[in-house]
Amino acid sequence: MALSTKRTDRRTEALSKERIVEAAIHILDAEGERALTFRALATRLATGSGAIYWHVADKQALLAAATDHILASVMAEVAERSTLNHDAIRTVALGMFDAIEAHPWIGAQLSGDPWQQGLLRILEGIGRQVQALGVPESALFNATTALLNCILGVAAQHAAAERLPRGTERSVYLAAIAERWTQLDLAEYPFVHHLAAQLPGHDDREQFLAGVNLVLAGIESIR
Missing domain, CATH: 1.10.357.10 (Tetracycline Repressor, domain 2)
Incomplete structure (x- = not known):
């Protein structure tokens, strides 16, 4: 149980709001607002949409x-x-x-x-x-x-x-x-x-x- 909690904390720390925002800016600059979806963001960050919604x-x-x-x-x-x-x-x-x-x-x-x-x-x-x-x-x-x-x-x-x-x-x-x-x-x-x-x-x-x-x-x- 302790190991599982530790891994979860690491994942949460790795996927910070700052990382999400920076990835969003990259998509916006490259492809425009229409291209910014949580699915596209999740793909770029190699994570699930749910993890992004945790921050935004x-x-x-x-x-x-x-x-x-x-x-x-x-x-x-x-x-x-x-x-x-x-x-x-x-x-x-x-x-x-x-x-x-x-x-x-x-x-x-x-x-x-x-x-x-x-x-x-x-x-x-x-x-x-x-x-x-x-x-x-x-x-x-x-x-x-x-x-x-x-x-x-x-x-x-x-x-x-x-x-x-x-x-x-x-x-x-x-x-x-x-x-x-x-x-x-x-x-x-x-x-x-x-x-x-x-x-x-x-x-x-x-x-x-x-x-x-x-x-x-x-x-x-x-x-």
Whole structure:
């Protein structure tokens, strides 16, 4: 009986929640959210589905845990920087952008459940930096959530991109959209026509940083 208990303890220790989450992230990155099933996860971990359910209640809880794992890693890297200024806020924002870019499925998770643990980490990280800038209390909520909404906007874009057929080339997809823009009525959509030429070749990261800088400029004006 003692030997059986010891073996069970070893199995439980070997199949930790961390291992399950890491295996889930691998499947999500390689094949997307649809490929993440407990059966696929059990096969990858060489175990039974029941053993996984012991650590994770369901797929949604697993997706939330995987998202939090990625975002916690980003925030841990940012926390190592002691500077509290605009550059620190840009570091947080770009860290989130790069994480969502590398793991597009995170966009769907943040869009579907915007107040989950992972997003609260972002809010805490950005909020501390904004507070340290000396933003008045009356403007603190709006200033912080404006930055947060920049990140959520990127998340929503990647969530939409995840629904495209796998292998879709960004440049081809954007060129097709730009072409549709140019076919709109010029009198009704003159500005859309004006932007059509810039859409296919724009850099998403530069565009995101420009948005963050505009918000930071606004924050600076109310300090």
